[in-house]
Amino acid sequence: MSFDIGKNIHLTIFGQSHSKAIGAVIEGLPAGFKIDMRALKAFMARRAPGQKGTTARREADQPVILSGLVDGRTCGSPLSMMIENKDARSADYKAFSAVPRPMHADYPAFIKYEGYNDIAGGGHFSGRLTAPLCFAGGVCLQLLGQQGVAIKAKLVSAGGVSGAKMKACIEAAQAAGDSVGGIVECCITGVPAGVGDSGFDSLESSLSRMLFSIPGVKGVEFGAGFAAAAMKGSQHNDAWCFDKNGTIVTKTNNHGGILGGLSTGMPITFRVAFKPTPSIALPQESVNLETGESTVLRIKGRHDPCIAVRAVPCVEAAAALVLCDYML
16 A cells, blocks of 8 residues: 655655545655745645535645644655544445445455455545645645746546536536546646656656546546547657747647657646546445345435546646656
8 A cells, every 4th residue: 555655755645534634744845945825725725625516525624734844934854734524424434334336446445455444435545635635736836836837727528528518517417416527637837848757757657647646537648648549640740840039849739748758848738537426326236245145325425526626636736746756
């Protein structure tokens, strides 16, 4: 089980969806950096539950700093924080210890941990753990901002539709007791050429690993992505040229800002596909692990009709952690 990642910026996340608290420890931050807590809390609020059209679970997600800050500045010690879980309803999940929910980690976790896994709220497999991820990523966003790097993501599709139709699609699914998936698109600007590495530590590999740690992610593509498979080389190749300032750029950006695992100086672009929320109100087929019989599962509780909505800042946070790890 691994809940730590990074080399220069090393992140450890701890907790479960319904544990007393969740949190993070960040090592490697430069000393003397002043964190804008107001901006950080505003960033985390974009992910927080209780927003209209999301889960009804009410969590303030107020970070409590345990160590690593003196007068608002990093002091060289690991920055550690926690977020208390105050609105957990563990009783809603009692039945799932015997009847695994479709498309959740309930069954494989039952096997791996021999039945001792925490089922409440999904335990440590829950999207709740993206709250400390956003705290850590939010700090890294501020560090990168000082170097002229900007990371911005947005929801571009939900339930197969885009634009103004997305809201109605999500609301219709929620009213029907169902859910929809979505696609989040991200663009990173200000990264100079040559950031990253080759082989297993390529920039794409590192970004993908971090992005796939966000619960619900089922696909990641860079630049033209899967569409490149249907293109000819003459269509897909990005021609090198000089811009008006004499900087080497490409005329198009099908490569998504990364070649050979290294940044090219062009905007780094990628898209992340999120599956529909598996917890839906409609009846679903499952099995009873205690009786060995098939059964019908009816899930109660509070769930997002589209997890991609609150995942937008999570994508930004994940990307910021990777870029900060490479650039510091």
